[in-house]
Amino acid sequence: MDENGARERKESLNGSTGPSMDSPAKDKQAVKAAVLQKDVGLLSGIGFIVGSMIGSGIFISPKAVLLYSGAVGPCLLTWAACGVISTMGALCYAELGTMITKSGADYSYLMEAFGPILAYLYSWTTVIVLRPSAFAIITLSFAEYASTPFYPGCTPPLIITKCLAAAAICVVVSVNCFSARLARYVQNFFTAAKLLIIFIITGAGIVLLAQGNTENFSNAFSDTPPSFGAIGLAFYNGLWAFDGWNQLNFITEEVKDPYRNLPLAIIIGIPLVSVCYVMVNIAYFTVMTSTEVLVSPAVAVTFGDKVFYPLSWIVPLFVVFSTIGTANGSCFSGARLTYVSGREGHMVKILSYISPKYCTPLPALILNGVLAMFYLIPADINTLINYFSFAQWMFYGLTTLGLIVMRFTRKELHRPVKVPVVIAGLMVLVSGYLVLAPIIDKPEVEYIYCAVFMFSGFLLYYPFVHRKVEWARKLMRPITIYLQLLMEVVPPEKTE
């Protein structure tokens, strides 16, 4: 059969017998360029930020803040202050994100500000360890909350949590592979779910307050003020609950009208989360004394048992929703970072390829998923990865420092959002403190291992990225071809 004939037949069939609404859809599919689509609007952007920030922490263990701040009053103030700090941090990222409209957040900014070496270090640490392990950890906590109801009074067997986490990774990665839009819908749904439960808890708290359950607030500041070191630890723990404010910056290229939507989403999303956190804490304190909060293994669950019975099961259910939503967000943005660093040549090129059919960065997603699976294997990944937490704050600090640096070195760049440089300076200080606080508090040899791992990235950087040795390229070529054909992925097209 001759190809023109076939096309004509198809076209004529499309025009005549096919349902008319399908025809434009097909056309659209056909002309869609092989690029990541700009599909994230303002609402999705906010959902993405909120969904990534609110994990399980606020439901399970908001107690570390209470423990170190000592009393109800300082505890609530700490939460509010953490909200302010992370809003400031996010404002810096809003400036960076609108100035450099590339996906990959810190990576792209570090690249602009300090050049490729630091950016490489960031992508190496983040792509290989931080993102996949964060993905693994959040799926593990999903698995834990999903399986606990079946094991009252004891911890579920390891195999259960690992299996469920693995299944969750498979499902989340698959969803993200097949459709960025579906992934976004999933994200929006779970974000709505977690906001709903926060709304329910807050509402119950307000009702209880109105009924006069205020005894726990009566002498909120009576105790002796906490020491300076304790305040620092309270902030350290509180700020972890806000981690994720820069998630949207990882996907800047997919945001519609980023100059407007990116800063708006940040300005709305982060204060929203702060208000939620403070309100939820107030709600907790209406029914629980601070001792009870400290003692409870899962604060929101205790709250649910006290307030919502016989509907108390909704709290654990929504915590499960919340964790799976966060996992989805983590997977989505994590893959974008891998994708960008592949594009810049800091990772193998194939990682920057996208599927023309689904318009998703398939290889990056799969790598992220496979690494996350790998991180499920060790018995206790959490403690292991905790040692890497300093790296996270170090890069936040460096990125904000980059903002200040670029004020001088890259004056020419257009900055639709411009934050006072004082804020950036403050953020650098806060980040510096958060890097050093845990190390000084508990100096351990593991931190050195982490640093050694980070710098070991240069062993690969020098020959493969800097020198671009020929044999490596020769070796990669057939692999790339095969993987490209196997996964059906192509380099992103230039759309400009």
Added chain:
Amino acid sequence: MSFKKHEAHIDLVTCIDNPAFKDVDGEGDGSAAKTSDDDHAGEEKQESAAAEEYTQIKPYAGMPKEVLLLYSSQARYRVPREILFWLTVACTLAIVALTITVIAVSPRCLSWWQLSPVYQVYPRSFKDSDGDGVGDLKGIQEQLAHFEFLNIKSVWISPFYRSPMRDFGYDVEDFRAIDPLFGTMRDFEELLAEMHNKGLKLIMDFIPNHTSDRHRWFNMSRMRDPHYEDYYVWTDCNATAPRPNNWVSVFGNSSWTFDEVRGQCYLHQFLKEQPDLNFRNPHVRQEMTDIIHFWLDKGVDGFRMDAVKHILEAAHLRDEPQVDPNKPPEMITSEWDLHHDYTTSQLGLHDLLRHWRAEMDGYSREPGRYRFMVTESYDYHEVEKTMMYYGTPLVKESDFPFNFYLLDLPQNSSGLWVQHLVHLWMANMPKGRWPNWVVGNHDRPRIASSVGQAYIRVLNMLLLTLPGTPTTYYGEEIGMENINITDSQIQDPAGKHNASASRDPQRSPMQWSGDMNAGFSSNKTNSTWLPVHSDYRRVNVEVQKKDEDSVLSQYRFLNALRQSELALQRGWFCYVRADASVFSFLRELDGLDRAFLMVLNFGKEAAVTDLSSIPELPDQLTVLMSTNHVSDGKVLQKSHIPTEAGEGLVIQYSISTRFNPTHSEQCYVSEKACYIRVVDILYKC
């Protein structure tokens, strides 16, 4: 996971409702690349000319979409892609199915009260933090590290309610207050929070049968306040004699006392300062339930229900039958003179307990916050009455009633006797329930004194290797003994009545160190409420911690073993041998090849045990631990297992054939579970 080219391709064209076209499409996909190319070329609107050129181009790294699509649907790429995709789907489904299966077949997990021994703290004697010679709550908080050291999670603290201390706390003046002697409510809350922080559970006494005669209710009742009039059991009688009936108190003499204020007699099954509450009055039942709520709200993890069998008495107040019918009625002064048909275990008792159990269940919903209930009832030879407290398969009652039968150990020293006492419980316990073992408490002489110091190690070994929850009365873990009390030193009201019945000897201060007052009191000069045992320089926690072979270290080792070994936690318990000296049993779990054999010599002489008739045991047995440390690690022939008097051996061995399938009449298990080593899970079997 996303190599779904073929399906998507069809999806793309399914809107074209034309079978003829589909044929072409299928053909193209199945045959040579050329045809396939044509298909794609057909899809691309304007690329047809370009596509023809691309057919000449080989795939290259970084090829664009147009080139890629020429080759990617070739079978050599498509088939692996689809295999990988479906493999991923299959794996995910398999994992989910596996998870659901594991969840479905998992046996119920053991609760905290099953995993750890219950440690009884007598608060007067545990640790004195303020130097008044009497222990207190702050003192207990200071010594929480002791429980962590021993890996004990459940701590039962004898009563610390506000009380005039006629019966050292078992006469409660206010159920909602802490006695100032022990501290304040704030002390209690801090203790509880600290215990929860450390993962410890607090069990407290609940004393429903009676109050103190100083309780507000009793005062209102004797004044005939209309609401409180019937809170206690009153009946008409004379100030002098005779009593309304022949009932006698547990502490001796009539259980009726005339109250001059009210002009009636009130019932007290214990001291006359402990009037019995009238549980036939709904207000009383409600008050007591409210008190349970009060403490559960505070976060208490469980109750030990005191003297439950006495809660109700027959309303008709008839005389109880005499044990010796010929005895003159005026000589009936002791509880042993009567059959307590009308004062104990009356109809309605279990309904009350079940109601309380249900109230506690309301607080147990939160994960990890199961509220535990244990009942105290001495039923002596009527073991079936004790077993009633287990409830029925449909209605829960206590998690277990205390098993006091091992308290009879001193009556006889032989392996057979021990087996008899153990079997008394195992044979009578309702199927599927959880056993427990008590060898001492604040009411009974210390086992180390009554059985002999030589047996304390083997007793601890017995308790910690039997199935179920062992109870440890404070001091048993270091082998504390009774103190000798002169008549002038007697503190126990029951002892003042009858010196031989004094419970003071077993209530002496805990021996923490070799310091003054054995480290019990922070004040090193003051005397303590009861004298410290003279052996405290040798028998104390500090010294024994340093000694690897001490009673304390062996207790700690065995408890750690118990909590780390599934076979000891929830495995089969099988009798192996019992003779004049030795009691031997084994613990094994289906699917687990590590099992434990215990050979405990309770006799008066050394013995050699021959277990060669048991084919399931390997010929050579290695001693994991002996109460006599020189035997640790010894390899013994199973035909020749020597033990000294008072020596116990824990032998760990590997099995291929298990003992229980062929000896089901000798074996017990609370809930059958099997182990799969590969995936490290248990399943119902």
